[in-house]
Amino acid sequence: MSGDAYALLWEDGPHTGRTRRGPGRPSGLSRERIVAEAVAIADAEGLQHVSMKRVAERLDSGAMSLYRHVPGKDELVALMYDATMTEPPHLPESEGWRAAMIAWSRQVRALFRAHPWALALATRNHAIGPGEAGWLDAALGVFLREGLAADVSLAAVLAVNGYIGGALRPELQGQNDPQWFRFLEHDLAPLKYPNAFRLASAGGLAGSAILRDTFEFGLQRVLDGLEQYIDDQR
């Protein structure tokens, strides 16, 4: 995708939205406003409806004007992604790592629920931006503050973050199960997918408290696993 997204996200440059001193026509647009409108479109209609033209229309300008503020579409998307994380998470400091990571996880979840298109972007090859760096740093701090080794802390964050990203997938898709199991209607289903079939036939799924929030269930399991490891280390 974008050649040097890193520079884009971190450096100053000709395309920076920063207000300028000196000669030249003043800019009515700004990188911030462009990114904000693009995010608004994506939130409302999905990333596939974000086009340079659509974004420009919202800003009452021509499509080509945007290129004075962002190098191109790919870079705009990278900026959109990081823009969803400009607000750092709020974590309890004094209640131990588990409470802090639960808070962190729930805030990440909320973030991706607000911007479902962003989850797919997280799965790209992307340079980390200032926003994402802040979230990462906050999570690392939780474990480092606990006195854990650097490598264990990083691995723990990656484990929790990994779980979250993956667990949100089905959730942001067709809710939890509207027709995820539609394939069981197929004639050969009982034969080819006996376990899924048995599961659906069991019938206990509808009322299950666990399935009402699989995200939390899995999160607690992951944290249990980490807790066990951490306790063993001490």
Added chain:
Amino acid sequence: MSGDAYALLWEDGPHTGRTRRGPGRPSGLSRERIVAEAVAIADAEGLQHVSMKRVAERLDSGAMSLYRHVPGKDELVALMYDATMTEPPHLPESEGWRAAMIAWSRQVRALFRAHPWALALATRNHAIGPGEAGWLDAALGVFLREGLAADVSLAAVLAVNGYIGGALRPELQGQNDPQWFRFLEHDLAPLKYPNAFRLASAGGLAGSAILRDTFEFGLQRVLDGLEQYIDDQR
């Protein structure tokens, strides 16, 4: 995206690749060959290089010919995704759920490493196809065979699957860390990202056995957490 991807993946229809009986010009192309070539391009160059024209060229045919076999590009992509999972996993049956899920997880990992573009697709809103259903069924069987309740089994599979999907993200991106931490070079890094900075400064990261394979580290934690839960249930 695709309107009724379900029918596409499961039903017979005018676009089915199946060989036909009766009058009419015989088809030189087939859905299978088209999907296979598309997957080959994506594996080699990324999903963004898969275009109807490119695929057609590889098959020595015109772009429009493909539309006799697949309804459109979105549907082709859905078929590509499910095609990566046509081979069901091979799991040990007699060594308990943990060994089976480790095998399952590693095979999922191998699958996404072979087709990195597929991971991003997993994050779409998509109907489950015959291939993916097979993998899901296999994993469900692991827990059901253990005598676990239906809802617990499903939640457990979702937890492991969630972890895998998320954990593979950084791995399929810029390897583990070539410049994930490049942002620490920034002037304000020590101030804004003190924990990440401390982590990098600690220096123990390079030689860490844990970080050499964060995927396995996290996987073991998730399984530990599940094990604890399962044991408590009995």
Added chain:
DNA sequence: AGATTATGCGTATGAGATACGCTAATTAGC
């Protein structure tokens, strides 16, 4: 052989990203 039925695919259309270059609006220097 002629009717029937599918497939192959050239051409046309329309959307989208973006290079180029001109115009407009400022400020800096005099």
Added chain:
DNA sequence: GCTAATTAGCGTATCTCATACGCATAATCT
């Protein structure tokens, strides 16, 4: 103030794609 320098706004042209339409082609059926 005037002029030069500098930068933003953006119309137009181009290129890449997906894909609708319709005709030619090549089988089978009677």
